[in-house]
Amino acid sequence: MSEPLIVIENLQKSFIHMGSRLDVLRGIDLVIDQGEVLAIVGPSGAGKSTLLHCIGTLDLPTSGRIKLAGEHLVGLPSARLAAIRNRTIGFVFQFHHLLPEFNALENVMMPGLIQGKSRKEMEGPATALLTEVGLAHRVTHRPGELSGGEQQRVALARALVLSPKLLLADEPTGNLDSSTSKAMHELFFEINRKHGTTIVVVTHNPSFAESMPRMVTVTDGKIESDVRRGHSPFEAERAKAAEASAEAPAAEA
Numbered sequence: 001m002s003e004p005l006i007v008i009e010n011l012q013k014s015f016i017h018m019g020s021r022l023d024v025l026r027g028i029d030l031v032i033d034q035g036e037v038l039a040i041v042g043p044s045g046a047g048k049s050t051l052l053h054c055i056g057t058l059d060l061p062t063s064g065r066i067k068l069a070g071e072h073l074v075g076l077p078s079a080r081l082a083a084i085r086n087r088t089i090g091f092v093f094q095f096h097h098l099l100p101e102f103n104a105l106e107n108v109m110m111p112g113l114i115q116g117k118s119r120k121e122m123e124g125p126a127t128a129l130l131t132e133v134g135l136a137h138r139v140t141h142r143p144g145e146l147s148g149g150e151q152q153r154v155a156l157a158r159a160l161v162l163s164p165k166l167l168l169a170d171e172p173t174g175n176l177d178s179s180t181s182k183a184m185h186e187l188f189f190e191i192n193r194k195h196g197t198t199i200v201v202v203t204h205n206p207s208f209a210e211s212m213p214r215m216v217t218v219t220d221g222k223i224e225s226d227v228r229r230g231h232s233p234f235e236a237e238r239a240k241a242a243e244a245s246a247e248a249p250a251a252e253a
């Protein structure tokens with residue numbers, strides 16, 4: 001079994017607000033394996049986004065440890081954190097934050113262009129991902145010329161364009177209608193199956209959360225429950241392949 005992708009130990013995060021301390025994360029322990037897909041649920045204000053931001057190196061915990069892909073994050077200089085973030089993590093937020101003056105293809109290529117890769121280098125992977133999310137026919141549209149669901153799919157393609165090991169999504173379908181949300185949810189499973197991406201999604205959508213192989217409930221800054229119901233599509237395929245290869249020599253004997 002390979003090492004877990006994320007190991008979180010006794011994670012605490014407090015904010016100082018108007019002179020008093022607000023303890024938002026109060027001792028979170030969580031281990032996430034490579035290739036898992038899980039939902040983080042819980043009431044508003046429970047600390048879900050804060051937890052996601054700490055995992056994603058967008059925010060610093062007050063104490064505790066986070067190990068991501070074998071590396072301890074806490075205490076690393078910000079340049080190193082930025083490098084880890086660029087190489088390992090893709091983000092999708094409730095509001096997609098696409099750049100309005102660039103078209104869909106350019107938005108998806110952008111993380112690579114920022115890293116100094118050429119347009120020529122990025123065009124292939126960006127086009128392939130836009131095709132994968134069903135937008136091959138909209139590559140030259142700017143965000144203002146796309147529907148909400150289409151914009152969210154562009155944001156997903158953008159998050160995946162540098163092949164991150166980890167995709168973090170914070171209410172990615174919070175502003176979409178139910179059938180568009182459902183299509184987006186299917187896409188998460190498809191991405192996991194195809195690329196083995198580990199996916200952590202904060203959601204208020206009960207049916208999406210219920211459809212997940214693992215659901216972690218955060219209440220008042222702590223993990224209230226952590227329920228595994230099965231395998232992610234990637235884990236299921238990996239298990240099937242392992243089973244088949246274990247059976248093969250026996251069949252020959």
Ligand SMILES: Nc1ncnc2c1ncn2[C@@H]1O[C@H](COP(=O)(O)OP(=O)(O)OP(=O)(O)O)[C@@H](O)[C@H]1O
Pocket residue numbers: 015016017022024042043044045046047048049050051
């Ligand atoms: N920078 C900050 N300064 C002070 N308090 C903060 C800050 N950021 C978040 N909080 C507080 O921390 C608590 C947890 O916030 P967080 O955004 O993690 O909640 P959440 O579980 O994502 O909620 P929601 O479901 O509404 O998005 C909230 O009560 C919020 O007011």
Ligand SMILES: [Mg+2]
Pocket residue numbers: 048049050170
């Ligand atoms: Mg939130």
